[in-house]
Every structure is written in structure tokens, then in C-alpha cells.
Amino acid sequence: MGKPRLSKRIFRSKAFQHIVGYLVHKTLSFVCYSNKLDKDHQLQLEASEAHEPVIFAIWHGQHFLMPYVYPRHKRKNMVALVSKSKDAEFNAIVLNLAGYDVVRGSGGRIREATLKKGGVSAILELLGFLKTGKNVCVIADISKGEPRESGKGIVTLAKLSGRPIVPLAIATSRFKVIEGSWDKTTINLPFGKSCVRVGNPVFVPGDSSGEELDMLRKQVDAELNNVTREAYEVVGHSI
Template structure:
């Protein structure tokens, strides 16, 4: 029975229906949350496009709706079957998808398509697309920027822009490794944008990983403080 259930959940028909429902729910959640005055305007990034937008795992569900209408985006999504609905949801928002992810070792990264994804991301940036990706590695240490994002920034010569999106009403999945946050409607929302981070050399990568981690932590704290204090 378990195998039958898995087959149904991963079927094309189920994935299409589920992604349509999820996308409508997320869009409704975005529009039903009023933006607070402390929310940042993407105009502050003029001169830094295209860019690599970094979020923490479990905090990225509303990111497609925060994108400026005049900027083209592609999002990095894992190649795993479990991430298929995520990919379809993003495509329904009008954004492109690149499949692949990093790993905690070179072998794991290769298995997950990291090399192909890195090339696809660099090509997309060269073509003028901005990229959305999570900074921490799936099932790795949460809230710690991985090597992949800073390597891509160096290879592409494009900046990493840490961002955070928070709503005043939300539910945290406490049993998930990344404490996934389910945003809820009828509250307040805030987008916080960090300082663009450029990576010039391989030697800079460890320091820039730490900088990305610290800046992502800061904007995430600021976003939640803004919505929690909103009237």
C-alpha cells in the first residue's frame, strides 16, 4: 500500500493538481498580507542586476511573489522527486526552474547534479536572469551558507543578495530539519534585502560564506521583528 501511495503522489496528474492548489494558496497568502512600512524596495539593487538571491531553507515559499515584474528569475530546485511539486509551483508563477543541488561531499554533490546546475546558473546569469536559491545545504547544517553559492558568485562575477520574507502569522514545522515556515494569510508581511556580496577570488570564499551567513541571519531577524511589531 505504501508503494501504491508513493506512485500516486508522484504521478503527473497528482503533481499538476497539487501544484495548482499550492500556488493559489501561496499567492492568496501573499496578497492577503499587508506590506509593512519597514519592507525594503528592490530598487535599492539598481546597478547590481542580475543577482543571486539567497534565502534560508524553509523560508523561501513566498519568494516568487516578491520578485519585481520587470526582472526575469530562475530558481534552483532539487532534482529529487519530492521537490517536483516545488518546481511546478514556481513555474506556475512564471519563473524558470533549474534542477540540481549541492551536497556535503563532492560525491554527494555530483549525484545531485551540482556541476550541471552550476553551469546552468552561470549561463542564466550571463543571459540576464537573476537566480533564487537557498544558501544552506539540504540535510546539512541549517542556517550555514554552503560552498556552492559563493563558488557560483565567484564564477559568474555576480553578487549574492541575502533576502528574507516574513509574515506575522505563520506555522513552523518543528520536526523538519530546517524548521520550515508555513506562511499564513490575513496578517502583515515584510521583505528585507541585505547588502550585495561579491566574491572575487577562491581565497575569499570561506570569509564570504561567513558573511552570507551573518547577513542572512540579520535580514531574517529584521523581517520577523518588523512584522511582529506591526500594528
């Protein structure tokens, strides 16, 4: 097997990824702070504090401004789950630059049974962070899976940790949707209005059966869809 093409080697080099990650971080930070916040922004964020530590849930394609929702001094209390794929390296770099701890793994496909095999170090790390009082941020739906349908990973994490799932949505009045993407990826644009909405916490009892977990997973979907729709309505859009 021959060496990868030069362009691919450059793309995957750590130096290139850190440069691009830094530029993306600065761009997203600018977009976030150039949008006028909804007047209820602070109240929405404070609503989840009574339940901390929590597992924040957000949809794929709606997650780009998530690292900048909280002021920087509060981000030290946040941990984000990022895919192990090489393409997700940029996401990890951006999150680190924004002030988050990062755990690498596939959140959507976590199964409770896999823990018995000694695997899934990601969920074990997340459980450890939750135990120390840190909040965890997880993209609920599975990459390249069914959009806006959470995987079993997030409810499994809630069951094992005893911590609630809190749906989180961020919307800006100016954005561009990549229609050809599987998750309708939304690129937030500057110089508009922004809105953050936090949903009702979903608690997952430690003795939940498989059927109950599936019902609670659907409850997460409904809550997350509700807050996403509400956030867009506040900035003048319907989805």
C-alpha cells in the same frame, strides 16, 4: 523487486503532482497578497536592482513566499535552483506557475572542482542565465545539513560568475513553525502583515582562495541572518 505501492505511484505521477502544485501555487499566492506589505517593500526590492543580475540567497524553511515577492511582470527575469529529488518536483511546478524559470540541481554541494569533470550541469545553466542578465534565486543552506549555514555552492557560483550574492528574507506576522523539522520550516498564514528585507550584497572575487571563500560564506550567513531577523522584527516577532 516488486512494483511500488499504488499510493506511491499516484503521489509520483505527473498528473497528481501538477494538481497539487497548482493548489499550492494558488494558496501561496493568496497568502502573499492577503498580508499587508511593509511600507518599505518597494524600496527594499529596488535596492538590489543597481547590482543586477544578482544571486538571491534565502534560507530553507523561510522560502515559501519567495516566488511572489516580485510582481509577475518582473518574474520573467528570475531563475530558481530546485533540487533534483522527486519530492522537489512540487517546488519546480509551483515556481513555473509563478512565472520563474527553473534549474534542477543541488546548489549547496556545488564544488568548483566538479566542473573539471564535466559534471554539475546546474551550475553551468545558472552561469548561462546570469550571463544573459537574469537573476538567480538559491536556497543557501544544504537540505538536511546544518540549518542557517550556507554551503559552498553559492559562493562558488558568485566567484565563477562575478555576480554578487544578495540576501533576501520574507516574514509574515502570522505563521506556524514545524518544530520537528530540521530547518524549523515556517508556514506563512494569511490576513496579517508581511515584510521583505534585502541585505548588503556580498562580492566574491574571481581569485578567492578556499580560505577566503569560507570567510565570504560566513559573511553571507551573517547578512542573511541579519535581514531575516529584521524582517521578523518589522512584523512584530523576534527569532
